[in-house]
Amino acid sequence: MIGFPTSFLWGAATSAYQIEGSPLADGAGASIWHRFSREPGRVVGGATGDSACDHYRRYREDIALMAWLGINAYRFSVAWARVVPDGNGTLNPKGLGFYDRLVDALLAQGIEPMLTLYHWDLPAALEDRGGWLNPDSAKWFGDYAQVLFQALDDRVRLWLTLNEPWVSAVLGYLTGTHAPGRRGLREAALAAHHLLLAHAEAVTAYRAVGRHRIGIALNLEPQYAASAQAEDVEAAARRHIYVNRWFLDPILLGRYPAEIPQLFGADWPRRALQRAGLIRAPIDFLGVNYYSRALVVDDPSGRPARGRLVKRRDAQLTAMGWEIFPQGLTEMLLWIRREYGELPVYITENGAACNDPLPERGRVLDPGRARFLGRHLIAAQEALGRGVDLRGYFAWSLLDNFEWAYGYSKRFGLIHVDFATQRRTPKMSARFYRNLICRGGANL
Numbered sequence: 001m002i003g004f005p006t007s008f009l010w011g012a013a014t015s016a017y018q019i020e021g022s023p024l025a026d027g028a029g030a031s032i033w034h035r036f037s038r039e040p041g042r043v044v045g046g047a048t049g050d051s052a053c054d055h056y057r058r059y060r061e062d063i064a065l066m067a068w069l070g071i072n073a074y075r076f077s078v079a080w081a082r083v084v085p086d087g088n089g090t091l092n093p094k095g096l097g098f099y100d101r102l103v104d105a106l107l108a109q110g111i112e113p114m115l116t117l118y119h120w121d122l123p124a125a126l127e128d129r130g131g132w133l134n135p136d137s138a139k140w141f142g143d144y145a146q147v148l149f150q151a152l153d154d155r156v157r158l159w160l161t162l163n164e165p166w167v168s169a170v171l172g173y174l175t176g177t178h179a180p181g182r183r184g185l186r187e188a189a190l191a192a193h194h195l196l197l198a199h200a201e202a203v204t205a206y207r208a209v210g211r212h213r214i215g216i217a218l219n220l221e222p223q224y225a226a227s228a229q230a231e232d233v234e235a236a237a238r239r240h241i242y243v244n245r246w247f248l249d250p251i252l253l254g255r256y257p258a259e260i261p262q263l264f265g266a267d268w269p270r271r272a273l274q275r276a277g278l279i280r281a282p283i284d285f286l287g288v289n290y291y292s293r294a295l296v297v298d299d300p301s302g303r304p305a306r307g308r309l310v311k312r313r314d315a316q317l318t319a320m321g322w323e324i325f326p327q328g329l330t331e332m333l334l335w336i337r338r339e340y341g342e343l344p345v346y347i348t349e350n351g352a353a354c355n356d357p358l359p360e361r362g363r364v365l366d367p368g369r370a371r372f373l374g375r376h377l378i379a380a381q382e383a384l385g386r387g388v389d390l391r392g393y394f395a396w397s398l399l400d401n402f403e404w405a406y407g408y409s410k411r412f413g414l415i416h417v418d419f420a421t422q423r424r425t426p427k428m429s430a431r432f433y434r435n436l437i438c439r440g441g442a443n444l
């Protein structure tokens with residue numbers, strides 16, 4: 001098996017609303033998650049990101065932990081409303097100052113920053129103007145991106161425009177289980193289209209001022225038919241279009257899959273097709289967020305893809321109920337290369353929620369997470385050996401954190417966080433990852 005290149009990035013990932021806390025500190029504006037998490041019933045236990053991991057104040061302690069872990073890269077997101085409180089207008093120097101200090105502190109430890117411009121926390125003031133349903137949203141995002149390019153491109157060399165826009169559109173506008181909590185197929189399709197236009201706006205803006213590399217992080221999930229029945233095979237094919245190609249094709253090919261308007265029917269924004277060509281602003285790399293595969297059966301009632309997910313009885317599951325399926329990562333990476341050509345790829349998220357025990361004598365034994373990471377890194381290594389231009393791996397997540405609608409009930413961290421005391425405890429999986437990084441990924 002081929003080894004990992006010496007230039008390989010061994011990282012960990014987080015996002016602003018999930019770890020920072022202090023959402024309104026120093027002039028920051030509210031985000032849609034600050035508002036959504038306060039609505040009764042939206043988040044398990046009524047949890048909010050008000051404290052989270054208190055990273056806004058403890059970032060130096062956390063960077064010291066990153067240095068201990070031995071990672072050479074760290075993926076984080078910027079809270080848009082911290083930097084531009086009303087989303088499109090006056091800059092908040094104190095908000096930008098936090099990220100300026102964060103980047104400097106990372107570089108001082110030899111840790112490469114990978115900056116995500118948007119990880120689901122739209123400024124609430126822009127939601128009041130229609131949010132991602134407003135055709136102006138792409139320009140709002142481009143203006144915001146420009147602010148960060150000007151301020152940080154002298155030190156940030158890896159940029160991501162959006163994190164999982166499919167989740168933003170589907171959970172935020174179709175199922176309503178994420179902020180802003182809207183429920184409509186037409187809204188989801190329109191939000192998705194504007195998110196894609198926003199991505200292109202930022203990439204185009206970057207080409208004018210940026211000196212480094214920019215991409216996007218997509219949630220990609222291989223779809224398998226639960227049986228050889230034609231209807232299940234067709235349902236898996238429909239979901240493959242819905243989950244994977246709906247975003248990959250416009251970003252990389254400049255056109256929506258022909259099947260997408262059929263899936264959405266009358267709810268598809270017709271004008272979108274004419275403007276799809278605008279979305280293909282060439283990117284420098286693709287971020288792949290991989291967690292699991294989907295096992296699909298036909299379900300005529302399921303909108304829009306008419307497929308339902310099932311689990312094999314003998315499947316190994318994480319605490320999220322997701323099947324542990326590392327071979328799906330290899331297959332997805334190889335498929336991307338076959339379908340879209342040579343493109344540098346980073347695994348921008350991979351990790352597992354586990355039912356970790358509480359810390360005991362300074363240790364948290366989470367062998368399941370260590371095994372998950374090891375198996376997926378072997379799968380990544382397999383893809384490398386078969387020609388995928390894989391540049392790095394970011395474990396999700398550095399810290400236990402606010403898991404969106406699950407609140408603090410699901411723990412993905414390499415490092416345990418006691419949210420009452422904010423005490424950090426590296427788990428067994430952190431030590432596993434640290435040792436692996438020390439070996440450059442050898443002897444997996």
Ligand SMILES: N#[N+]C[C@@H]1[C@@H](O)[C@H](O)[C@@H](O)[C@@H]2O[C@H]12
Binds near residue numbers: 289
């Ligand atoms: N759920 N889950 C874990 C993880 C979530 O915490 C991230 O914010 C998302 O980018 C992606 O969904 C993956």
